[in-house]
Amino acid sequence: MSGIYIHIPFCKQACHYCDFHFSTSLKKKEPVLKALKKELILRKDELGGATIETIYFGGGTPSLLTTDEILDLVGTVQVNYTVIEDPEITLEANPDDLSLERIKTLAGSPVNRLSIGVQSFFEKDLKLMNRAHNAQEAKQVLDWATQYFKNISIDLIYGIPGLTDQEWQENIRIALASGVPHISSYALTVEPKTALANFVAKGIVPEVDDEQAQRQFLQLVQELESKDFINYEISNFGKAGYFSKNNTAYWLGKSYLGIGPSAHSFNGTHRGWNVRNNQTYVKAIEANELPIEIEELSVKDRYNEYIMTGLRTVWGISLERIANEFGHNYAKYAKMQAQKYVAEHLLFLEDNIFRATRKGKFLVDGIASDLFMVKL
Template sequence: MAGIYIHIPFCRQACHYCDFHFSTSMKKKDEMVLAIAKEIAMRKDELAGEMIDTIYFGGGTPSVLSNDEIEFIINAVYSNFTVAHNPEITLEANPDDLSIERISALASSPINRLSIGVQSFFEDDLKMMNRAHNAMEAEVCLAEAVKYFDNISIDLIYGVPGMTNERWLHNVQKALSFGIPHISSYALTVEPKTALDKFVKKGVIAQPSDEAAQEHFMLLVDTLEANGFVHYELSNFGKEGYFSRNNTAYWLGKKYLGIGPSAHSYDGFSRSWNVANNALYLKGMDEGMRPAETEKLTIADRYNEYVMTGLRTIWGVSVERVATELGKMYKDYLIAESERFIEQGLLENLEGIIKTTKKGKFLADGIASDLFFINLD
């Protein structure tokens, strides 16, 4: 099984914290849809006969596309690949795009999972982030979406400057009140060259606090687990049967194609990424040449990626898999380097599976980087 990720590089407006590739101009949208379909056809042989189990529309804001445009792209996938009987087909959407009429129409389309970018139920948070929707639109769209879709995820952001624990818990409880079976939640991060970065440097917005973010994270974990959610990946919580199949495949190292500007692909041994420029991407597609770069992964790269993704999940890092796929040297290195974190109570080794403890979850990425194999030759 493999997946296809489709990057839609358009947004109605730029969120202050976002460093993903997008354009706020829709002038080339029609041309982009055709180019994406062309890339899908161009790359039909790359997955070597693998069945497609997931199709994921990310961005950007994929919900700026019309339903006809979305179905046109999905049909291109079906025309060029073998698709599983019941694939997970996810559309990332913003609340301002999800009118009652739009939700109803999407429910009649091949889309069977919505990932809704709520971020916060507080108006001042949304304004600070420069989100295109308001708090009322978020609540209205969720109340309507659950009538038509069983499989819904929402995004929430914690660690917002000035956000108290009580305010954060209100966000979480509000999300739970809609019966949503999946929540993705991320700490507000100041990425270089974003508007948020400029505002923080100028003192307009306070620097997000790591301590507050960690408190919010632990409150999130405790609250969602008490409500029947499984914390299956560092930023993702799902009821049983509602884990994101697309994201799970990524964390477990399965193959995927990334279609569209800036999209990344992985075939098990190499990574490639399309140019993060709409004009250059369209020019390449027009000339029948995919504008992309490729990196062949070394064994050390594969070890580091497995450690990074594995420690973020409930499945952890298998010592035996490291030995079998990468060699005894990497197995021995992993065991030796993880020992100090086990002694600190941040990692545990359960029958050959190395995982973070509850205490170590929030620090998973930092621990993983300390376990990386650095080849100094």
């Protein structure tokens, strides 16, 4: 089973924290959409006939597309690939794009999962991040969406400068009250060359407080787990039966095809990424060329990738799998490197599988890097 990710590189406006590839001009939307369809066709044999079980529209802001434009892309996948009968089709959407009529139209389409970029229910946070919607719109959209979609995820951000623990608790409360079965939540990070990085450098916005972020993350884990959400990946919480199939495939190392400018692909042994420029992307596709760089992954690379993704999940990293796929020396190395984190109660070993403790989850990226194989 494989998945297809389609990157829609357009946004109404730039969020201050975002470093994803997008354009705020829609002038090139039509040629980009034509190129997306053509790339799907050009690469139809790349997955070796693997069955597609997920189609994910990410961005950017995919909800800027009309429903017909989305259906056109889904149809191109269905014609050129082997797709399971009821694939998970996710559309990332912003609240300001989701009128009641739009939600009804989407509910009657093949799209069966919405990922709604709420981020916060407080106006001051939305303004700091330069979001295009307001808090009332977010609440209204969730009320409408839950009437027509069963499978909904919302995004929330913690660690925002000025976000108190009490306000964060209220964000969690409102999210839970909406009845959505999946919540993705991320710490605000200051990425280089973003507006937020510039504001922090100039002292306009305070620096992100790591202690605040860790505290609010633990607050989130405790509250959601008490309401039957499973923290199946560090940033993702789902009720049983509502884990993101698209994201789960990524964390479990399944192959996926990334379509569109800046999109990444993976087939188990090679990783590829498309050029981060809309015009260059379109010109290449029009010339029947793939504007993609490909990296062949060594055994060491694949081991490190497994550590990085696996340790973030509820499934952890299996010493048996490491030994079978990468060799016994890798398994011995992973076990040796993990011991100090077990002693510090940041990892635990059960059934020959290392998993992060609740205390260790927030620190798991740093822990994983210490388990990476640097030399052979």
